[in-house]
Amino acid sequence: KMNERIYNFNPGPAVLPEDVLKEVQSELLNFHGTGMSILEISHRAPAYDEVHQQAKADIKELMGLGDDYDIIFTAGGASQTFALIPLNFAAESRPGSYALSGSFSQKAYEEAVKLGVGTVAASTKEENYVRVPRQDELNIAPGAAYLHICLNNTIYGTEYHYTPQTNGVPLFADMSSDMLSRPWDFSSYDFIYAGVQKNLGPAGVVLNIAKKELLANTPAELPTMLRYSTFQKNDSLYNTPPVFAIYIVGKVARWIKERGGLAAMGEANAKKAALLYDAIDSSDGFYRGHADKGSRSRMNVTFRLPTEELEKAFVAEAKEHSLGGVKGHRSVGGMRASIYNAMPLAGVEALAAFMNEFRKKH
Numbered sequence: 083k084m085n086e087r088i089y090n091f092n093p094g095p096a097v098l099p100e101d102v103l104k105e106v107q108s109e110l111l112n113f114h115g116t117g118m119s120i121l122e123i124s125h126r127a128p129a130y131d132e133v134h135q136q137a138k139a140d141i142k143e144l145m146g147l148g149d150d151y152d153i154i155f156t157a158g159g160a161s162q163t164f165a166l167i168p169l170n171f172a173a174e175s176r177p178g179s180y181a182l183s184g185s186f187s188q189k190a191y192e193e194a195v196k197l198g199v200g201t202v203a204a205s206t207k208e209e210n211y212v213r214v215p216r217q218d219e220l221n222i223a224p225g226a227a228y229l230h231i232c233l234n235n236t237i238y239g240t241e242y243h244y245t246p247q248t249n250g251v252p253l254f255a256d257m258s259s260d261m262l263s264r265p266w267d268f269s270s271y272d273f274i275y276a277g278v279q280k281n282l283g284p285a286g287v288v289l290n291i292a293k294k295e296l297l298a299n300t301p302a303e304l305p306t307m308l309r310y311s312t313f314q315k316n317d318s319l320y321n322t323p324p325v326f327a328i329y330i331v332g333k334v335a336r337w338i339k340e341r342g343g344l345a346a347m348g349e350a351n352a353k354k355a356a357l358l359y360d361a362i363d364s365s366d367g368f369y370r371g372h373a374d375k376g377s378r379s380r381m382n383v384t385f386r387l388p389t390e391e392l393e394k395a396f397v398a399e400a401k402e403h404s405l406g407g408v409k410g411h412r413s414v415g416g417m418r419a420s421i422y423n424a425m426p427l428a429g430v431e432a433l434a435a436f437m438n439e440f441r442k443k444h
């Protein structure tokens with residue numbers, strides 16, 4: 083099986099459609115007749131500019147967003163964005179308000195705390211993050227600069243199934259692990275960001291989509307590269323952007339468009355998730371889902387088995403069936419099957435069948 087690709091259930095760093103990888107491979111040595119690789123041509127050359135503009139246009143079109151939003155590409159991962167957001171938008175008199183629903187929202191909050199501008203709107207930590215906070219639990223700080231949520235909690239396998247009402251407070255969301263996986267009311271959000279390395283491309287770039295006026299009004303005293311207005315003014319080309327990552331994000335956006343856009347992604351992803359949750363729910367308690375039913379993620383399906391021994395056996399036997407990356411994160415334990423856009427239905431069918439078979443065997 084040396085030459086075969088596996089069904090990749092890893093949560094990242096990147097899970098990409100095979101078609102896209104092949105296309106990248108075919109263009110790698112000579113990009114669009116330039117005689118150079120996309121890695122080698124100038125980021126100011128027309129051939130790159132076309133890639134840059136098309137990626138932005140396709141993403142905006144997929145999300146159904148208009149001219150009141152700008153897209154900027156930053157580096158440093160979603161983790162750096164955790165700090166950039168309070169730096170650019172919060173102040174002691176206007177703190178950021180954070181809904182804590184898992185490890186990443188906690189990390190985002192901690193960055194704001196370091197700057198003295200973080201408050202907690204809600205937390206489900208006491209319940210081991212088995213669900214996301216409910217609307218009626220959100221206690222947004224008066225005069226908050228924003229409410230920050232993490233829409234899909236990659237580690238715990240929970241996801242918001244609603245958009246919080248904020249009473250006029252700008253709504254910010256980390257969508258790293260469910261970006262462009264379903265239709266969503268994106269226009270209710272003021273600032274959306276995603277480390278792209280799950281549904282959208284390789285690690286190395288953060289896709290940010292935000293209200294124009296928000297990006298235009300950031301503190302002038304910030305270092306140039308930490309200030310969002312720098313990216314907006316220069317169309318993310320103040321310095322050399324991560325061109326290869328942006329190029330692949332553009333290809334993935336095109337791939338999504340060609341397959342029917344977010345409606346088609348959402349339908350396919352819901353079907354995939356239902357197969358695995360059915361395998362859990364119909365297992366007479368052999369598999370126990372981590373997430374409360376009302377907060378189940380359609381991207382990361384987390385579950386436990388009766389014993390850790392069985393969990394080890396599950397991972398090993400799955401691998402023999404070319405089902406890779408099903409081991410869960412250490413903070414939850416058990417299994418996690420990540421089923422991003424690029425995971426074909428056949429892969430999920432194979433995993434669901436394996437789950438049933440494994441249960442009967444043990």
Ligand code: PLP
Pocket residue numbers: 094158159160161162186232234235236237256257258259277278
């Ligand atoms: N936010 C979410 C929801 C994530 O899943 C991850 C990574 O897995 C991060 C943030 C951190 O992203 P990065 O590695 O780009 O800093």
